[in-house]
Amino acid sequence: MRATVVGSGSWGTTFARLLWRNGHQVQVLTLTAAEATRFNAAHLNAHFLPGVEIPPEIRFVALSEASLEGCALVVYAVPTQAVREASGWVAPRRPAEALQLSLAKGLELQTLLRPTEIIAQETGAAVAALSGPNHAEEISRDMPAATVIAARDGGLARRLQKIVTGDTLRVYTNADVVGVEFCGAAKNPVAMAVGIADGLGFGDNTRAALMTRSLAEVARLGMRLGADFATFAGLAGIGDLIATCTSVHSRNRRAGELIGRGQDARRVQEIIGQVVEGIPTAYALHDLSGRLGVEMPVTEAVYDVLERGVSPVDCVRNLMGREVTAEAGQDIMSLVTQIRQSATKTAKRHARRLLP
Numbered sequence: 001m002r003a004t005v006v007g008s009g010s011w012g013t014t015f016a017r018l019l020w021r022n023g024h025q026v027q028v029l030t031l032t033a034a035e036a037t038r039f040n041a042a043h044l045n046a047h048f049l050p051g052v053e054i055p056p057e058i059r060f061v062a063l064s065e066a067s068l069e070g071c072a073l074v075v076y077a078v079p080t081q082a083v084r085e086a087s088g089w090v091a092p093r094r095p096a097e098a099l100q101l102s103l104a105k106g107l108e109l110q111t112l113l114r115p116t117e118i119i120a121q122e123t124g125a126a127v128a129a130l131s132g133p134n135h136a137e138e139i140s141r142d143m144p145a146a147t148v149i150a151a152r153d154g155g156l157a158r159r160l161q162k163i164v165t166g167d168t169l170r171v172y173t174n175a176d177v178v179g180v181e182f183c184g185a186a187k188n189p190v191a192m193a194v195g196i197a198d199g200l201g202f203g204d205n206t207r208a209a210l211m212t213r214s215l216a217e218v219a220r221l222g223m224r225l226g227a228d229f230a231t232f233a234g235l236a237g238i239g240d241l242i243a244t245c246t247s248v249h250s251r252n253r254r255a256g257e258l259i260g261r262g263q264d265a266r267r268v269q270e271i272i273g274q275v276v277e278g279i280p281t282a283y284a285l286h287d288l289s290g291r292l293g294v295e296m297p298v299t300e301a302v303y304d305v306l307e308r309g310v311s312p313v314d315c316v317r318n319l320m321g322r323e324v325t326a327e328a329g330q331d332i333m334s335l336v337t338q339i340r341q342s343a344t345k346t347a348k349r350h351a352r353r354l355l356p
């Protein structure tokens with residue numbers, strides 16, 4: 001199959017390599033012609049994926065020179081804020097039957113839309129999302145991993161599962177696109193919070209408390225958006241949260257660590273030199289949780305550091321000073337109960353209409 005990966009950063013280049021390993025013919029689209037020339041000549045993407053040899057069969061082509069003729073799969077591997085531009089480029093060029101897969105993890109700042117919603121708007125065609133605990137640094141070195149491909153259309157998810165599954169990546173399908181994409185986006189500010197705690201010199205107890213309580217707040221908002229509770233306990237939920245919050249590879253955790261050590265929050269994106277999705281996502285979640293009236297204390301603390309200049313130490317004091325409450329996932333369980341009750345009411349209403 002001929003596949004096109006839009007975006008030549010660490011994940012795009014890694015994913016191209018995965019598809020190539022599975023026997024597909026792959027081109028990767030770069031922003032500039034200079035990048036394409038450099039990567040093709042060196043068989044290396046030194047800035048985004050140092051030390052990983054790229055097989056010569058994978059061709060890098062500048063967006064300005066690329067064509068999608070004969071392409072059967074388009075993969076979006078760009079930062080979320082660039083997904084609209086990338087899918088806008090694809091829309092008029094894409095063969096009608098080409099499958100689409102989004103790898104981006106975030107929410108669009110202006111619209112608060114998820115990547116697949118943006119792509120569907122721009123291309124008018126179905127698109128699936130891939131998300132899970134998948135650091136490019138490890139997958140590009142053929143270390144075993146697992147992931148989720150989510151699509152409302154089970155047939156699309158299964159077709160993509162066959163294309164992407166390989167001897168180093170195991171793919172599960174999931175119909176909960178909202179949950180899978182929302183988890184992928186929301187874990188990034190959490191990883192920043194954990195990084196801040198690491199930078200302040202705190203230990204495993206702090207990390208575990210932040211991760212666990214964050215999962216509760218992420219599930220609270222996600223379920224308000226229609227996500228399935230089970231997704232939070234899966235690879236795209238807790239799986240990705242563990243990988244992102246504990247890994248040396250996580251840019252979001254590293255960005256937080258820099259802030260915790262005293263670095264100016266406005267400079268961390270520039271220092272890291274690759275997209276730190278947690279930053280725009282913290283702003284988007286601040287907006288979204290405010291509109292829906294859902295409390296997200298950990299995510300909000302990250303927003304406070306980024307936007308309001310609150311010091312990490314004051315954020316910790318604020319979080320620790322919150323009114324104490326019962327645990328037992330009571331907020332999540334009460335949501336589940338509410339959803340069950342409303343489903344029962346709807347079912348009864350339909351039954352009344354249908355039955356004499």
Ligand SMILES: NC(=O)c1ccc[n+]([C@@H]2O[C@H](COP(=O)([O-])OP(=O)(O)OC[C@H]3O[C@@H](n4cnc5c(N)ncnc54)[C@H](O)[C@@H]3O)[C@@H](O)[C@H]2O)c1
Pocket residue numbers: 006007008009010011012029030031048063077078079080082083085086103104105106134135136137273274275277
């Ligand atoms: N790196 C990972 O391990 C990983 C894993 C899973 C998901 N993701 C997600 O994948 C997305 C991309 O991440 P990444 O790590 O590859 O980022 P990156 O910073 O390494 O690379 C981003 C690439 O996108 C390119 N780009 C930016 N705007 C573009 C546009 N309009 N058209 C074409 N190309 C454009 C940049 O030139 C760059 O090459 C993010 O949403 C990230 O959260 C990354």
